[in-house]
Amino acid sequence: MDVVVCLKQVVDPELPVRDFAVDPGTQRQVREGRPLVISTYDENALEVALQLKDASGAKVKVLTLGPAAAVSEAIRLALAMGADEAIVVDDPRAPELSGAEKACTLAAAIRRIGSADLILTGCESADWAERVVAPLLAEDLGAACVTFVSRVEAGDGAPVVRRLVEDGYHLVEVRLPAVLSVTSDESNRPRLPKVKDIMAAKRKPVQTWSPADLTRSSARDPGAGVEVRGVVVPERTSRCEFLTGEPAEQVTALAQRLRDQKLL
Amino acid sequence: MAVQLSDEHRMIQAMVREFATRELLPIAADLDQHSRFPREAVERAAELGLMGMTVPEDYGGAGMEPLAYVVAQEELARACAGFQTIVTVNNSLVCEPILRWGSEAQKQRYLPELASGRKLGCYCLTEPSSGSDAMSLRTTAVLRDGEWRLSGTKIFVTNGAEADLCLVYARSEPEAGARGLSAFLVEKPFPGASVGKIEKKLGIRCSSTTEIVLDDCRVPEGNLLGERGQGGRIALATLDGGRIGIAAQALGIARACLEETAAYVQQRQQFGRPIGEFQAVRWALADMATRLEAARLLTYRAAALRGQGLPCTGEAAMAKLFASETAMWAAHKAVQLFGGYGYTQDYPVERYFRDAKITEIYEGTSEIQRLVISRHLLARS
Numbered sequence: 001m002d003v004v005v006c007l008k009q010v011v012d013p014e015l016p017v018r019d020f021a022v023d024p025g026t027q028r029q030v031r032e033g034r035p036l037v038i039s040t041y042d043e044n045a046l047e048v049a050l051q052l053k054d055a056s057g058a059k060v061k062v063l064t065l066g067p068a069a070a071v072s073e074a075i076r077l078a079l080a081m082g083a084d085e086a087i088v089v090d091d092p093r094a095p096e097l098s099g100a101e102k103a104c105t106l107a108a109a110i111r112r113i114g115s116a117d118l119i120l121t122g123c124e125s126a127d128w129a130e131r132v133v134a135p136l137l138a139e140d141l142g143a144a145c146v147t148f149v150s151r152v153e154a155g156d157g158a159p160v161v162r163r164l165v166e167d168g169y170h171l172v173e174v175r176l177p178a179v180l181s182v183t184s185d186e187s188n189r190p191r192l193p194k195v196k197d198i199m200a201a202k203r204k205p206v207q208t209w210s211p212a213d214l215t216r217s218s219a220r221d222p223g224a225g226v227e228v229r230g231v232v233v234p235e236r237t238s239r240c241e242f243l244t245g246e247p248a249e250q251v252t253a254l255a256q257r258l259r260d261q262k263l264l
Numbered sequence: 265m266a267v268q269l270s271d272e273h274r275m276i277q278a279m280v281r282e283f284a285t286r287e288l289l290p291i292a293a294d295l296d297q298h299s300r301f302p303r304e305a306v307e308r309a310a311e312l313g314l315m316g317m318t319v320p321e322d323y324g325g326a327g328m329e330p331l332a333y334v335v336a337q338e339e340l341a342r343a344c345a346g347f348q349t350i351v352t353v354n355n356s357l358v359c360e361p362i363l364r365w366g367s368e369a370q371k372q373r374y375l376p377e378l379a380s381g382r383k384l385g386c387y388c389l390t391e392p393s394s395g396s397d398a399m400s401l402r403t404t405a406v407l408r409d410g411e412w413r414l415s416g417t418k419i420f421v422t423n424g425a426e427a428d429l430c431l432v433y434a435r436s437e438p439e440a441g442a443r444g445l446s447a448f449l450v451e452k453p454f455p456g457a458s459v460g461k462i463e464k465k466l467g468i469r470c471s472s473t474t475e476i477v478l479d480d481c482r483v484p485e486g487n488l489l490g491e492r493g494q495g496g497r498i499a500l501a502t503l504d505g506g507r508i509g510i511a512a513q514a515l516g517i518a519r520a521c522l523e524e525t526a527a528y529v530q531q532r533q534q535f536g537r538p539i540g541e542f543q544a545v546r547w548a549l550a551d552m553a554t555r556l557e558a559a560r561l562l563t564y565r566a567a568a569l570r571g572q573g574l575p576c577t578g579e580a581a582m583a584k585l586f587a588s589e590t591a592m593w594a595a596h597k598a599v600q601l602f603g604g605y606g607y608t609q610d611y612p613v614e615r616y617f618r619d620a621k622i623t624e625i626y627e628g629t630s631e632i633q634r635l636v637i638s639r640h641l642l643a644r645s
């Protein structure tokens with residue numbers, strides 16, 4: 001089975017809030033000087049792919065769209081974790097593209113890769129969280145699509161995937177090719193790379209393509225539909241309210257406040 | 265001399281930091297309290313390639329150079345200094361000398377087991393009457409009927425309780441001092457080898473420290489490491505690498521002190537503001553950070569020299585001396601800045617304080633490091 005995992009590199013979401021800034025010109029998050037990491041759920045997607053490799057010898061390619069210089073670390077980490085090869089679509093404008101535009105370019109890259117039975121993405125990116133890439137990729141490629149997948153079991157027949165829902169999960173049999181968006185789960189906690197695999201990652205193949213090398217599908221104008229007018233950092237205000245009265249009244253009032261805030 | 269970490273070094277650093285944060289940090293206090301050997305974590309570390317980091321891949325190791333090793337050791341020690349002791353002894357004091365002086369057969373037999381974590385190693389130099397003056401040791405080795413017979417008692421052996429393989433130094437030749445010593449690879453099950461007293465310690469409590477008793481212990485002739493009479497050289501050269509590992513341990517402890525303290529002083533309020541706003545407190549943090557950075561540069565330099573195969577005895581001693589004294593000083597400051605809370609087990613700094621002390625003692629006390637450094641200075645001029 002050939003698996004392609006789409007990885008996005010984002011500013012480390014665990015950085016303190018004070019390191020978050022919006023560039024007033026591009027209306028995008030400032031990336032310069034911030035550590036970049038593989039977007040959280042994309043790492044879960046990679047782990048699902050690597051488990052397929054461990055279980056049934058799937059071949060795992062990682063695909064990333066971004067300025068080549070900025071994504072090299074993500075690629076190296078993915079290769080060290082066990083991916084077989086990497087493809088970088090070198091687009092300096094990538095951080096400014098909408099999810100729809102990215103999906104269009106990624107789909108073109110996947111067509112160029114040729115063989116891809118399963119295409120895995122994170123269920124949302126750690127920065128924009130648009131959740132559109134997987135469904136749009138599937139549409140573009142004419143592939144099946146299942147979202148919020150936690151694990152994949154590939155036996156002899158069609159793979160069966162577990163789709164997490166509110167109170168449990170669905171088991172979905174998918175026809176190939178399929179695009180799966182992966183969510184986090186006990187079972188797909190990203191593995192740590194071994195020291196010797198970190199060294200070996202250097203020797204694995206990395207191809208760099210330019211967007212101009214790719215044939216995007218003309219069926220849909222990826223630019224249409226959504227325009228980001230502005231990005232605003234939420235202002236955090238805190239307010240302290242003292243509840244008065246007898247203890248019993250205070251408790252009732254407190255419970256009501258918590259219910260109002262949907263905390264109870 | 266500028267030392268720069270490569271991309272691989274930084275990836276190894278990130279990986280070990282993640283491992284230590286996920287798997288050591290949550291259990292460190294409990295391991296300390298119960299003096300419990302962290303067997304599962306050692307197994308995990310071995311899977312990741314941390315038990316034979318500088319052993320070439322051909323012998324089942326990770327094939328890294330000393331600088332990568334140092335970076336990894338700092339991360340382990342930052343989470344749990346006792347765990348790092350277990351790991352560093354296996355790497356620097358057992359794998360390294362086998363790699364450097366072992367016969368092909370010895371390397372084939374022992375390195376893959378040690379690097380994969382199937383076997384654990386220990387280093388038996390110190391004796392009741394020979395610590396700093398290690399070369400005066402009295403354990404004897406006599407070759408009889410194609411077999412060595414070792415007799416004596418080794419003390420303060422790290423990993424002594426769990427180890428499978430002991431690197432033992434003994435007096436085999438009539439010459440006094442270092443020239444009369446040889447090194448032996450003693451498997452624990454060899455008849456006559458046993459574990460004696462298990463020490464109760466101030467710090468690094470998850471790492472065992474024991475006596476290893478050799479009672480006419482029979483060791484095959486082929487388990488002599490290096491040549492007869494080479495033991496003293498092996499012991500001293502091995503300590504160069506060992507000391508770099510301890511320097512890295514001290515870096516980890518000092519960094520843990522700095523990180524915990526920096527977080528605490530921003531949150532602890534006195535006189536209506538966080539104590540981190542008082543200049544006296546800020547200066548203490550600045551000094552901690554500066555000394556830590558200086559210690560790290562010394563340690564990286566010693567590791568880089570060793571990686572290039574250059575002499576580094578003086579540099580390793582300087583790194584170990586300065587880093588260990590930095591760790592002790594930083595731990596002292598950390599407890600002070602935590603006030604009464606720092607003295608309790610509710611916060612980790614009292615453990616750092618207890619752990620830090622050992623770095624000034626083992627693999628040569630601070631006094632002995634000064635002796636080594638000054639000897640080098642005077643020999644050069």
Ligand SMILES: Cc1cc2nc3c(=O)[nH]c(=O)nc-3n(C[C@H](O)[C@H](O)[C@H](O)COP(=O)(O)OP(=O)(O)OC[C@H]3O[C@@H](n4cnc5c(N)ncnc54)[C@H](O)[C@@H]3O)c2cc1C
Nearest residue numbers: 387388389390395396420421422473625626627628629631
């Ligand atoms: C937890 C722990 C783990 C250890 N692990 C190991 C191990 O795995 N393998 C192993 O072989 N050993 C191990 N050791 C032993 C350790 O290396 C020795 O304890 C150390 O070298 C000091 O020797 P000593 O204890 O005999 O002290 P001594 O040599 O008796 O020293 C006592 C004091 O005298 C000072 N002193 C001695 N000589 C001089 C001098 N010439 N000039 C100035 N001052 C001097 C010392 O600096 C020290 O302050 C371990 C020790 C401990 C506590």
